[in-house]
Amino acid sequence: MCDRQQKQFHLPYNSNLVSRAKELRKTMTPAEKKLWSDYLKNFQFRVLRQRPIGNFIVDFYCAALKLVIEVDGESHYTEAGQAYDQERSQILEGYGLKVIRFTNDEVLHNFEAVCVRISSELPPNTT
Numbered sequence: 001m002c003d004r005q006q007k008q009f010h011l012p013y014n015s016n017l018v019s020r021a022k023e024l025r026k027t028m029t030p031a032e033k034k035l036w037s038d039y040l041k042n043f044q045f046r047v048l049r050q051r052p053i054g055n056f057i058v059d060f061y062c063a064a065l066k067l068v069i070e071v072d073g074e075s076h077y078t079e080a081g082q083a084y085d086q087e088r089s090q091i092l093e094g095y096g097l098k099v100i101r102f103t104n105d106e107v108l109h110n111f112e113a114v115c116v117r118i119s120s121e122l123p124p125n126t127t
Contacts, residue, residue: 011054012053012054012095014055017057021051025050029071030108031102032107036049038111039114039115045065046062047060053097054095056092065121065123066097067100067118068098068099069100070101070102071107085101089101098121102114
């Protein structure tokens with residue numbers, strides 16, 4: 001995508017979520033902290049933590065890749081939680097974003113595979 005097209009890409013932003021997003025950055029789960037501090041903080045593209053997009057706050061967002069990374073805790077394992085996540089992912093995908101999800105357990109106990117999966121979203125010749 002050319003720079004001009006990328007600059008014209010705008011996502012809906014609910015400014016009412018900013019204070020909640022700031023709070024979530026201070027209270028990240030152990031899995032979110034690990035993924036941030038051990039990988040995404042120094043990722044080759046800028047990644048934002050707890051980023052409001054539309055009426056949601058996503059765990060991690062990389063604008064250059066149009067990539068949302070979610071780390072799901074136990075509340076996401078219920079039928080209602082999974083239905084909500086599916087609807088949320090569909091809305092985010094409707095904005096032209098790719099959503100990938102990991103469980104807390106995957107991040108904490110299979111970290112290398114999580115990093116490999118995220119890296120697979122990089123354009124060719126950037127690894």
